[in-house]
Amino acid sequence: MxxxxxxxxxxxxxxxxxxxxxxxxxxxxxxxxxxxxxxxxxxxxxxxxxxxxxxxxxxxxxxxxxxxxxxxxxxxxxxxxxxxxxxxxxxxxxxxxxxxxxxxxxxxxxxxxxxxxxxxxxxxxxxxxxxxxxxxxxxxxxxxxxxxxxxxxxxxxxxxxxxxxxxxxxxxxxxxxxxxxxxxxxxxxxxxxxxxxxxxxxxxxxxxxxxxxxxxxxxxxxxxxxxxxxxxxxxxxxxxxxxxxxxxxxxxxxxxxxxxxxxxxAQPEHAERVAALRDDLVRRVLEVVPDAHLHGAPTDGTGVGRLPGNAHIGFPGCEGDSLLMLLDARGIECSTGSACSAGVPQPSHVLLAMGCDPDQARHSLRFSLGHTSTAADVAALVEAIGPVVERARGVRSR
The missing domain is CATH 3.40.640.10 (Type I PLP-dependent aspartate aminotransferase-like (Major domain))
Incomplete structure (x- = not known):
């Protein structure tokens, strides 16, 4: 915590x-x-x-x-x-x-x-x-x-x-x-x-x-x-x-x-630093929650690429809004997607367009890093994500 x-x-x-x-x-x-x-x-x-x-x-x-x-x-x-x-x-x-x-x-x-x-x-x-x-x-x-x-x-x-x-x-x-x-x-x-x-x-x-x-x-x-x-x-x-x-x-x-x-x-140095933090975040979250998965372009630079600070991760068996609020209660702030449409429990139009079904399009969180992000931020998320996912799955299964 x-x-x-x-x-x-x-x-x-x-x-x-x-x-x-x-x-x-x-x-x-x-x-x-x-x-x-x-x-x-x-x-x-x-x-x-x-x-x-x-x-x-x-x-x-x-x-x-x-x-x-x-x-x-x-x-x-x-x-x-x-x-x-x-x-x-x-x-x-x-x-x-x-x-x-x-x-x-x-x-x-x-x-x-x-x-x-x-x-x-x-x-x-x-x-x-x-x-x-x-x-x-x-x-x-x-x-x-x-x-x-x-x-x-x-x-x-x-x-x-x-x-x-x-x-x-x-x-x-x-x-x-x-x-x-x-x-x-x-x-x-x-x-x-x-x-x-x-x-x-x-x-x-x-x-x-x-x-x-x-x-x-x-x-x-x-x-x-x-x-x-x-x-x-x-x-x-x-x-x-x-x-x-x-x-x-x-x-x-x-x-x-x-x-x-x-x-x-500062863009070249910024991109290198936050991409390294992002990669560490993705790797460690997937270790804690093995069935979680990354959405979007690969992080290895193949294809057209992706934003260096973006990690959009799906957590099967969870509702994104529940995960968000449980993390928020622990002092960790993230998003289920666009803040402009947040607060409305609906599947992501982006994930639907990518071929996800409505359930898959609701079980994801976006973690986005920036110029104030640190390794300690990543560590805090990794420490919290396991218990949060477990609790969110328990609530949904009732």
Whole structure:
């Protein structure tokens, strides 16, 4: 059992603690006054913070400063990309009704797609994945080939938030590019965990958020090529290339830029360290619970790979929610999947898409490690998991 009062946090994929450099950058500007759209000295000072932050993010992600559109976070960025690109592309050519995505996307992508299908006249096709949670590229190729001119855009996440599998974004871009179809990627989980270079990737739009990379809540960005038309969701002052109106938040933007710069610079060492912790976690948990099993791509680097800090493990005979609460009672925090849909006892749509049956899709936990994770955290989980699984199985068998 963990030491009384000790807090073991294994849910970095939901949100990760702020990096000291990001906290310093944000708090240093909280007392400053100035609207970045004002022309006086205070306004110009606020604008300088915004534009210097934009340049920092551009250097870190391999894009141009003008490609960076600030938003309130990943959900808004996904909505802006999907709706904005779809509306603009359809306005250019009414035949462009189809949106291709995958069945394992985050709800920040899936729910806007449902809305576009019900209210916006879109024809949404969710492409299948294999048993590791990786997109079926032949299905993508075949779907586009049926009628290339009807496809408005393709949206494929860079890395899955539940099982950690990386997607073949480069091949998606290559297939879509043969027909001049823009590609959006939700890279919320990827930035700072794996190498992400916007220009080299060839994607047209990329969503990210601050609180997954050690930055503040409530701020993110859509990186989108300047030559791609995007219709705005919000109309007002015309900020951010007239794509996203609203008064900018210089302190939060400064914190976001500092977090992205620091996490991208530290990415190789960070990935090596947390992958070693993750591998140790998986090995030791499977030793304690022999019939447990890992979901997603292999951890040995074969195939397209997986996020270094992700361990998504199934525990047969258990309910994931029961396991989560039993661990929480011992001071160990993890997740049953996406925090945005947590609290609702339903099978994971990601695991269902991977071929799991509903029972299998409910018996799993996601342990995600980050920059504050330690070997002691892993040891605490290993010590607790055996008795917790035994108790959860006993409750379920009654």
């Amino acid at each position: 963990t030491t009384p009062g000790r807090h073991v946090y294994l849910d970095h994929a939901a949100t990760t603690p702020m990096l000291p450099v990001a906290l310093d950058a944000m708090t240093a500007r909280l007392a400053s006054v100035g609207n970045a759209n004002s022309l006086h000295a205070s306004g110009r000072a606020a604008r300088r913070v915004v534009e210097e932050s934009r340049e920092t993010i551009a250097r870190s992600l391999g894009c141009r400063p003008g490609d960076v559109v600030f938003t309130s976070g990943g959900t808004e960025s996904d909505n802006l990309a999907l709706k904005g690109i779809y509306w603009a592309r359809r306005a250019e050519d009414p035949r462009r009704l189809r949106i291709l995505s995958t069945a394992i996307e985050h709800h920040a992508v899936l729910d806007p797609l449902v809305w576009l299908g019900e209210e916006g006249g879109a024809e949404v096709e969710l492409l299948p994945v294999d048993d590791k949670g990786v997109l079926d590229l032949e299905a993508l190729r075949d779907s586009i080939a049926r009628d290339p001119g009807s496809v408005a855009l393709v949206s494929v996440m860079w890395a899955n938030n539940e099982v950690g599998s990386l997607q073949p974004v480069d091949q998606v871009v290559r297939i879509a590019g043969e027909h001049d179809i823009p590609v959006h990627t939700d890279a919320v989980q990827a930035v700072g965990s794996v190498p992400v270079d916007f220009e080299a990737s060839g994607v047209d739009a990329l969503s990210l958020t601050g609180h997954k990379v050690g930055g503040p809540y409530g701020v993110g960005a859509l990186v989108v090529r300047r030559d791609l038309r995007v219709s705005p969701l919000v109309h007002g002052g015309g900020q951010e290339r007239d794509i996203r109106s609203g008064t900018l938040d210089p302190p939060a933007i400064a914190g976001l830029a500092a977090a992205i710069e620091a996490s991208v610079k």
